[in-house]
Structures are given as C-alpha cells and as structure tokens.
Amino acid sequence: MPLVMYMDSYELCQQDTDALYCMSEYVLVSEKPSPLLTMIQEFSEHSVSHYNHTKLRYGTCITRTCQKFYDLFDGDLKLILEACLNETLSTKYDLKVKILNDIHCKQPGTVMKDIDQLDIIVGIIFTILLIANIVGSLTDYYSGMKTENRVFKLLTCFSLIRNWKKLMALDADVSDPRSESLNGLHGIRLTPAYAVIVALTATWFAHITAGPLWSKYAEKELYDCRQYWWQNLLYINNYFENSECVLLSWYLAVDMQLYIAGVIFFLSCRSSRSRKIALSLLFLAGMIMPASHVYFQDLDGIQLITPEETLSLFATDPHFNNIYTRFHTNIIGYVIGMALGYLVYHWQTQRIDVKRWQKPIYRILYYSSVLLGLWCGYIGSIFYQDAPRQPLYVRVLCAAFIKPIFGFFIAILLIGLIFKFEGEDDPHPVDNDLYNSSCVLAPGGSTI
Numbered sequence: 001m002p003l004v005m006y007m008d009s010y011e012l013c014q015q016d017t018d019a020l021y022c023m024s025e026y027v028l029v030s031e032k033p034s035p036l037l038t039m040i041q042e043f044s045e046h047s048v049s050h051y052n053h054t055k056l057r058y059g060t061c062i063t064r065t066c067q068k069f070y071d072l073f074d075g076d077l078k079l080i081l082e083a084c085l086n087e088t089l090s091t092k093y094d095l096k097v098k099i100l101n102d103i104h105c106k107q108p109g110t111v112m113k114d115i116d117q118l119d120i121i122v123g124i125i126f127t128i129l130l131i132a133n134i135v136g137s138l139t140d141y142y143s144g145m146k147t148e149n150r151v152f153k154l155l156t157c158f159s160l161i162r163n164w165k166k167l168m169a170l171d172a173d174v175s176d177p178r179s180e181s182l183n184g185l186h187g188i189r190l191t192p193a194y195a196v197i198v199a200l201t202a203t204w205f206a207h208i209t210a211g212p213l214w215s216k217y218a219e220k221e222l223y224d225c226r227q228y229w230w231q232n233l234l235y236i237n238n239y240f241e242n243s244e245c246v247l248l249s250w251y252l253a254v255d256m257q258l259y260i261a262g263v264i265f266f267l268s269c270r271s272s273r274s275r276k277i278a279l280s281l282l283f284l285a286g287m288i289m290p291a292s293h294v295y296f297q298d299l300d301g302i303q304l305i306t307p308e309e310t311l312s313l314f315a316t317d318p319h320f321n322n323i324y325t326r327f328h329t330n331i332i333g334y335v336i337g338m339a340l341g342y343l344v345y346h347w348q349t350q351r352i353d354v355k356r357w358q359k360p361i362y363r364i365l366y367y368s369s370v371l372l373g374l375w376c377g378y379i380g381s382i383f384y385q386d387a388p389r390q391p392l393y394v395r396v397l398c399a400a401f402i403k404p405i406f407g408f409f410i411a412i413l414l415i416g417l418i419f420k421f422e423g424e425d426d427p428h429p430v431d432n433d434l435y436n437s438s439c440v441l442a443p444g445g446s447t448i
Helices: 035-044 067-072 077-092 117-143 150-156 160-168 186-202 214-233 247-268 272-297 318-324 331-349 360-367 369-384 392-419 433-437
Strands: 005-007 021-029 055-061 096-099 104-106
Touching: 021 035, 021 077, 055 077, 067 077, 077 096, 104 214, 117 150, 117 160, 117 186, 186 214, 186 247, 214 247, 247 272, 247 331, 272 318, 272 331, 272 392, 331 392, 360 369, 360 392, 369 392
Parallel strands: 005 055
Antiparallel strands: 021 055, 021 096, 021 104
C-alpha cells in the first residue's frame, strides 16, 4: 500500500532561495477496477484501529521533487502535486490521487502572521511581570526576609523564592484569616495562569516556529483564541464546538462546573436526608445522561482513541464533543466523590472504629480494587475488536455503568488508604485530616 504519510525534508527544501514546500491531502482513485484499491478500502473501513489508507497526507518540496511539473503546469499547484505523485503511484501501484482540500504552502522567510498590536500589548505585560519577578526575587534574597515595609511586601509578592517555598510547604500558613477565607475560591487561583496560556496562544504562539505543519494546525487555534477567548475564561468552552482555543482545556471547564455544582449542593442540602435524596437523584442522572447520548446519537459506549481522530485531537469526534467533555455526562464521578467525602467525614466525627471492616472479605475487596479498576478499563477493548460494531444495547449499558463501577472501586481504595486498613496505625485519622480526606472525584481525579 502507498504510505499514508510522507514528508520531504523541509530543512533541505528551505535551502533553495525559490523553495516552495506544500502540505496536502489526497484520496486514492483508480481509472479501472483495482483489487489493490478495493483491499485498501476494506482495510480502512475498520477505522477504530486502522488509519484511512485511502487518504494520504504528504509534504512535498515542489522546487526539488516536482520541478518539471512546476514548469509544465505554469504554477498551478493542484495540477502540479497531483501529476507529481501520480507519476510514482501509477508506476508502483497502478493508482492515482486527487487533491482533497486546500493546499498549505510555505516559502523561505514567510511567517504565519506579522507581529501586531495585540502581540505587542501582551509582550509588554509579560515583560513587566518578568521584571517584577526578577526584582522581587533579588530583593527577597538579599534582604534576608527581614524588611517589612510596604514596598518590600509588594515586591516579594513576585518573589520566585518565597512563592516556591509556599507552594512546596506541607502545611499552608493560615495565620492570616484573609488567606484562609480564599481557600474555597477555586477560580481565583486557577484563572490567572489559565489567562496567561490563552493570551500566549492568541499572540506569541504563532512566532515559536515555522515548520510545514505549524501553520496548518496552529493557525486555527491562534485565531480561535482571539475570537472566542471569553468562552475559555468563563469556563464554558466545553459546550461550544466552534473553537479549538487550547482544546485540551475542556477539562478545566468541566472541573470548574463540577466545583460550582458541588458548592451549590453543599449550600442547598443541609440535612442528612436531603443530601441522600439529592445524591441518589444525581447518581441516577449521571448514569442516564451519557447512556441517552449514546442511544439517541448512535455513539460508542466509551471514548475511542482512533488513529484518524488523534490527528485532530478529537476536535470533530461526536463522542468527544457530546459526552467526554460535557459537565452533565461527567457528574457521576463527582457524585461518588461527594458521597465518599460525607461518609469519611461522618466516620471521623463519630470516631467509628474501622477495625470491624478489617475482616478477610473486606481486605480482599480493598486489595483487589486496583485490579478491578483496571479491569473496567479492559472492558473497553471490546470496542476495538476487528469485528462488526457492538450492538446499541451493549454501547448504552457500557456508557451507563462503566463510570459508576470504576468510581466505586476507586472509592474503596481511597477509604482503605484514609483509614489505614492495614491496621498498623491508629484507626481514627486525626481531626486535622477531616477536610483533606473529604475528597471529591472529578472527571480525571481532581479534588476539592
């Protein structure tokens, strides 16, 4: 079969003063019945584990590889690239290609975009912050942390030395009640660093390098961050499919939405009875919603890591956009985490002796929780089999039950770790751990 991907040397091509390097996508065709093309099409139909071998992605140095066709077709890039590749494919495979979409070309010295006003503004802001970091760190280092005037306090806010020590401290300094009151404001801690990433992506990200794939894959993210940055900073970008600005930040959006939902739940459900009812209803909703998406949209039961979708970081994958990145389809793990937090808090405040749980049957369940969690992941292998697609009912059941089962095993493991099921230490964790042990499972395991 023809290579699915191939690139001429970009560095060698750029050595020519008149160099022209083009990235293009082709589809294999044949002017007559071709057993080879039929075989390639049948092989590519199993897209779960195979690339689409009828679709070729090539990088071509036109001024070296296709020079004779460049002169023949008077600069028509579509005809040049097709004729150049067809010369090789016709000889080796008796096949031809057609260009699928736009052609992305680069010449020596060209850049994806010129430095504009927004680049300059962001650059000035970051330069000021860098200078503040340097001055604050030097001031902190040479002062010996003894001076306590206002200017010193302002400068040491930017000290890398002091901030690193606070970051690595095992116990946070809560002597200042004002800092303690900010512990629950999740967004205040997260948003500044997030805004820096979005700002850099929208500006200087374009000037990092200039390879043949850079403009093709980075350009859309840059312009999306300029137009849709507000979706990211409001943590709602996981419900929009029109933007690829910091695509993987969908997790931050889900994490923030689950955090807000947890705060609302905590403030609304003050009694034990109301919490049990609300958690039960949310648990059922967390099972029903992903299963409903699978049923009504004919999706897979899990997020499949397919070769073709990895090339676009799942930007066009319907399961990724409708289930994997949404708040309402990830709530099940958070509900299990909240229930676990309340359970641990109750056991600790009531000073329950967990030695009664150290019977052989419970120890077996505790020690096997890791293996059982891994087994949940292995179940997904049924969707990768080289066989017809799984029936709808199998996909629906998997979407409904795989996350709660996995969350249950993780909860067992956490209980054993918190209460030391090995039985070597005090079965009652100290009261200072009450808050820390009340963990809440987010989509990827974050906690509040």
